[in-house]
Amino acid sequence: MPSMNIAKQISEVIKEQASNDESLQEFILAILKWELTTKGAFQFKENYRQMIKQYSSKWEDAK
Amino acid sequence: MRIERIDLKNYRQFRSVCIDFGRSPKEDLHILVADNGTGKTNLLNAINWCLYGNEPHLSKDSQQLPRLNLNTLVQATEGTKEIVSVELVTETEGNRITFKRSEEYLVHKDRKQPVLHDINFTVTYLDDKKNAKWVIDEEATAYVERFVPRDIREFFFFDGERLDTYFKSATGQQISNAIFRISQVDTLNRISDRLESVVNDLKREAGKRSPQIEEIREAIEDKEKKRKEVMEQIAELGVQKEDARRKIDELNEKLRSIPNIEALQAEQAKLRETYKKKDQVRNEKVIDKQNLLFELGILLRLYPTLQVSSQVISEKVKNKEIPQTYDTRLLDNILITRQCICTRRVEEGSSEEKHIKQLRADIATSSVIARELLQMISPIEQIKKKISTFKSELERITKEIQLYDEELNDLNVKIQSIDSQIGGYNVEQVKQWYSELKDYQRIYDFNIERITNLKLAKERLDKEIADLNQDLNKALLKEAVFQEVRHQIAFGNRASGVVNNVVKTMMDRVRKAIENETRDSFFNLVWKKETFKDVYIDENYALHLIHGLGYECLGSVSASERQLLALSFVIALHKVSGFDSPILVDTPVARVSNEQRENLGKIFYQISRNKQLILLFLPTEYSVEISRNLDTCASSMRKLRLTKDEREIQMEVIR
Numbered sequence: 001m002p003s004m005n006i007a008k009q010i011s012e013v014i015k016e017q018a019s020n021d022e023s024l025q026e027f028i029l030a031i032l033k034w035e036l037t038t039k040g041a042f043q044f045k046e047n048y049r050q051m052i053k054q055y056s057s058k059w060e061d062a063k
Numbered sequence: 064m065r066i067e068r069i070d071l072k073n074y075r076q077f078r079s080v081c082i083d084f085g086r087s088p089k090e091d092l093h094i095l096v097a098d099n100g101t102g103k104t105n106l107l108n109a110i111n112w113c114l115y116g117n118e119p120h121l122s123k124d125s126q127q128l129p130r131l132n133l134n135t136l137v138q139a140t141e142g143t144k145e146i147v148s149v150e151l152v153t154e155t156e157g158n159r160i161t162f163k164r165s166e167e168y169l170v171h172k173d174r175k176q177p178v179l180h181d182i183n184f185t186v187t188y189l190d191d192k193k194n195a196k197w198v199i200d201e202e203a204t205a206y207v208e209r210f211v212p213r214d215i216r217e218f219f220f221f222d223g224e225r226l227d228t229y230f231k232s233a234t235g236q237q238i239s240n241a242i243f244r245i246s247q248v249d250t251l252n253r254i255s256d257r258l259e260s261v262v263n264d265l266k267r268e269a270g271k272r273s274p275q276i277e278e279i280r281e282a283i284e285d286k287e288k289k290r291k292e293v294m295e296q297i298a299e300l301g302v303q304k305e306d307a308r309r310k311i312d313e314l315n316e317k318l319r320s321i322p323n324i325e326a327l328q329a330e331q332a333k334l335r336e337t338y339k340k341k342d343q344v345r346n347e348k349v350i351d352k353q354n355l356l357f358e359l360g361i362l363l364r365l366y367p368t369l370q371v372s373s374q375v376i377s378e379k380v381k382n383k384e385i386p387q388t389y390d391t392r393l394l395d396n397i398l399i400t401r402q403c404i405c406t407r408r409v410e411e412g413s414s415e416e417k418h419i420k421q422l423r424a425d426i427a428t429s430s431v432i433a434r435e436l437l438q439m440i441s442p443i444e445q446i447k448k449k450i451s452t453f454k455s456e457l458e459r460i461t462k463e464i465q466l467y468d469e470e471l472n473d474l475n476v477k478i479q480s481i482d483s484q485i486g487g488y489n490v491e492q493v494k495q496w497y498s499e500l501k502d503y504q505r506i507y508d509f510n511i512e513r514i515t516n517l518k519l520a521k522e523r524l525d526k527e528i529a530d531l532n533q534d535l536n537k538a539l540l541k542e543a544v545f546q547e548v549r550h551q552i553a554f555g556n557r558a559s560g561v562v563n564n565v566v567k568t569m570m571d572r573v574r575k576a577i578e579n580e581t582r583d584s585f586f587n588l589v590w591k592k593e594t595f596k597d598v599y600i601d602e603n604y605a606l607h608l609i610h611g612l613g614y615e616c617l618g619s620v621s622a623s624e625r626q627l628l629a630l631s632f633v634i635a636l637h638k639v640s641g642f643d644s645p646i647l648v649d650t651p652v653a654r655v656s657n658e659q660r661e662n663l664g665k666i667f668y669q670i671s672r673n674k675q676l677i678l679l680f681l682p683t684e685y686s687v688e689i690s691r692n693l694d695t696c697a698s699s700m701r702k703l704r705l706t707k708d709e710r711e712i713q714m715e716v717i718r
Contacts, residue, residue, distance in 0.1 A: 006247050006573070006641060013568045017561045028254070028558055028565075035250050048261040056554035 007036070027055035064210055064644050065091065065675040066110075067159070070150040073132040074112075075105050075125065076705065076712045082106075084677065087698040092671035094693060096680045097703035102712045103679040107649050113149035113164045114207050115216065116184065120649070129176050131168050133710040136177060139170040144180060155210070161187040162207065211644050214244045218636050219644045239604035245640035246573040248566050255562045262555035269539060269548050276545075279535045283528060290524040297517045304510035305603045307503045314500040316618035322484045324493045331481040338474040345467035352460045359453045362446055373443045376436050385433035389426045394419050532556065573639060574600050580635030581606070585628055588669060590662045598628070606632060623659035626651070627666055634674065645675035650684060657688045664692030671696070 011029060018024040030051060066084050071077035084093050097103045105125070108118035112130075129136060130147050139145055148165035164184045168177035186203040190196045198206055211219055218241055243249055263284070270277030362369075379385045393404070397419055401409045409415045539549035578600040585598050595616075597609040608628055610616040617625070630646070637643050651667070652660045670676050680689070694700075700717040 006245065006569075006639075009572065010247060010251070010565065010569060013565045013572075014561065017564045017568070021557075024554070024558055024561060027554075028561060031254055031258075031558075032250065035254055036247075044257050045261055045264065048257055049264075052261065052551050052555055052558075056551050059550075059554050061550065061553045061557070 007032075021059075023055050023059035027051060027059075030055070064153050064155045064160075064642075066151060066645050066677070067154050068150075068152040069106070069109065070152070071109055071148075072150075073135045073145060073147045074109050074149050075128070075130060075132065076102050076710065077105070077109065078132045078134055078711045080712060080714050082701065082714070084675070084699060086675070087696070090668065090671040090696045090698055091675040092667065092693065092697045093675070093677045094680060094685070094697045094700045095678070095703060096682055096685050096701070097712075098682060098705075100709075101703050101705050103649050103681075103703070106679060107647060109149045110151060110647065111216070113151045113162055114211065115213050116164065116204075129168070130166065131177050134708070136170060137710075141170065141172045143170050144168065145170060145177065153210075158189055160210070161185075162203075163187070211642055212244055215241045215636070215640070215642070218633055219642075219646065238600070238606065241636060242570060242573050242577065242604060245636065245642070246569040248569055251562055251566045251569070255559050255566070258555050258559040258562065262552055262559070265548050265552050265555070266535065269545055269552075272544070273538070273542070276535065276538050279531055279538060283531045283535065286524050286528045286531065290521060290528065293517050293521045293524065297514055297521065300510045300514050300517070301603070304507055304514065305605065307507040307510065308603070309605065310503045311500065311507060312615055313618050314496050314503065316615065318493070318496055318500065319614065319619070321488055321493055321496075323497060324485050324488065324490055325497050327481050327485055328490075331478055334474050334478050334481070338471060338478065341467055341470055341474070345464060345471065348460055348464045348467065352457065352464065355453070355456060355460065359450065362450055363453070365446075366450055369443050369446060372439065373447065376440055376443075379433075379436065385436055386430075389430070391423060391426050394423045394426070398423075574604065576639045577632070577635045580638050581628075581632045584631035584634045588627055588631065588666050589624070590665070591624075598631075621656075621659055623652075623655045623663050626655070626663065630666070630670065634670065637674070643674070645677055646670070647677040647679070649679045650681055651678050652684050652689060653681060657686060660684075660686060660688040661692065664689045668692055668696050671698075 010032065014028050014032070015025055018028065031048070034047060034051075065086070068081065068083050070081045072079055082095075084091075095103065095106070104120050104122070105118075107120050111120070112118050118125075131145055132147070135145050145168050146165050147168065148163060150161060150163040152159065152161045154160075162185075165182070166179060167181040167183075169180045170177050183199065184203045185197055185199050186206045187195060187197040188206075207213070266276075266280045266283070270280040376385070397403055397409055398416065401411070403409055403415070407415075409419065536549060536553065539545040539552070578598070581600070582598040586592065586595070589595065594611055595608060596611045596613065598607070599609070600606050606617070606628075607615055608617040608620065617628070620628075633646060637646075652663055655663055667676060667678060678693075697718060702715040702717060703712050704715070705712060
């Protein structure tokens with residue numbers, strides 16, 4: 001895909017911005033991948049909810 | 064991506080034309096020469112139609128005509144089906160991808176237009192295992208988006224005239240949109256919006272089970288709504304501010320070498336007023352001088368006489384001849400007593416009496432004259448004094464007049480200098496520009512002030528929303544039943560924050576990368592290396608070209624330099640975006656002088672060494688200045704011409 005270079009850069013920036021937060025990194029990258037491959041999907045809410053549930057279960061927040 | 068072949072069937076004047084774009088080992092330059100109305104722009108339309116299903120460069124005349132070739136339509140029999148198709152065979156990193164759009168028409172002789180019966184769009188490619196695959200319709204459209212996104216296609220295929228006015232139409236907002244699209248920031252923004260929507264759903268669900276949480280949620284929703292409105296206003300005002308700034312730049316460039324005529328005219332009016340006043344005083348001085356000359360002119364003529372008279376009187380005074388000392392009382396007494404001092408009788412009527420009477424009369428006359436002579440001394444002296452000061456008085460007035468003349472002359476020189484400064488300009492036009500400049504500056508300043516205030520309002524709302532979210536978090540923490548949803552909300556919010564930061568970072572990085580690539584390309588290709596100092600893209604995504612002397616010069620450079628900058632920007636966009644498509648330019652040098660054509664010819668040649676370049680020239684455009692640079696290096700060269708009935712294009716392959 002011609003825009004791979006940008007996608008790679010985005011991944012790097014996501015890792016920078018969410019460094020030391022593996023669950024968050026993985027979640028955003030997974031969402032990004034889903035958006036890029038399933039653009040315009042109507043069922044996004046269901047998918048997002050499921051992914052939030054899945055990735056937040058391993059995540060620890062400051063409260 | 065490079066275009067290997069375009070196959071056109073029944074597409075407008077292209078009844079059956081196949082153009083092969085095989086490249087040379089070093090260059091990838093393809094030239095098509097055709098008269099106006101001979102398919103150049105429709106070739107651009109054909110590519111657009113094939114990839115995106117529309118024809119953005121269609122002329123008004125062509126809009127009235129069916130897409131199906133007219134000869135095919137006329138020669139078709141009633142009820143037959145005819146197909147219009149454009150097939151674009153491309154190559155990307157060794158993979159061949161074919162895009163083909165076709166329309167099937169049903170021909171009815173009693174109707175002017177054929178009836179559209181079927182539409183097809185197919186993309187054929189090889190998968191990882193080198194098996195042929197194809198996708199159709201929506202999937203095919205999505206496939207195109209990954210190669211040359213529709214939103215930014217204007218940065219790939221354009222006509223030469225647009226290239227010249229590129230940065231007038233490609234505003235900061237449009238460039239920003241392109242960078243947005245290229246950075247895939249649109250995807251990130253979509254993620255952010257969707258995360259916000261899902262997190263809000265989670266809050267809403269919690270709110271249904273707790274009035275306190277619902278109250279906080281509603282307050283957050285209200286503030287977020289307000290913040291969105293504020294951000295929309297900031298964006299709108301940002302566009303207005305950017306428009307005003309562009310106008311200010313344009314006007315400043317127009318006015319850079321033009322004096323401020325309004326200010327000069329005001330100065331000239333002042334000078335004329337001063338001239339008028341000084342001229343009036345000078346004229347009064349001239350009248351004074353004339354009066355002086357008139358008054359003293361007569362006296363001057365009498366001066367010798369007066370001088371002699373004065374001398375005579377002075378001598379007589381000196382000789383004590385005047386005033387006279389005769390005592391007439393003795394004579395009067397003789398005449399009364401009739402007796403002389405010698406006792407001799409003076410008879411009435413005698414000669415002695417006559418003599419004494421004559422003597423008495425003579426003495427009287429002589430006394431009057433003497434008195435009058437004495438009385439003359441003072442006026443004569445006054446006149447002499449006046450005459451003696453005449454010269455200095457005349458010199459004084461003359462000097463004053465001379466000074467006024469000098470001043471008036473200086474004023475006149477200044478007035479004329481302003482005339483010459485203003486002369487040659489369309490005064491009304493320049494005044495209009497200055498007036499517009501003032502107006503746009505006012506709009507710009509006003510928008511900056513409003514944006515600043517709105518940004519402060521947004522910061523306040525951010526703080527309020529953050530506080531409310533903390534309140535919500537605390538409220539959720541109080542009850543065990545909300546623990547999971549609270550955790551998910553916090554996770555979603557954190558993810559949203561990270562995504563928003565990624566958006567900002569990516570936008571900045573891509574902007575900087577495009578700026579650097581544009582600068583490198585421009586300075587690598589430009590023929591006047593010392594004339595320009597810098598190229599940069601500002602925070603509002605407006606592109607600036609800086610002259611060696613430090614001023615903004617995008618609007619005042621030659622058409623060819625503007626085209627070069629546009630090409631450099633396009634090359635930079637291609638490189639940074641990874642959407643490395645060909646550049647196709649219709650009438651690339653139509654607005655460029657012969658001398659500059661030579662320069663652009665060299666530039667085209669250099670670009671074609673790294674990128675596929677398809678140039679569609681008019682015969683008059685393809686002048687010797689261009690051809691001597693491109694003839695030998697072009698990978699392919701073709702001429703297009705219309706058949707006699709003007710319904711079909713025939714192609715002649717030169718190379």
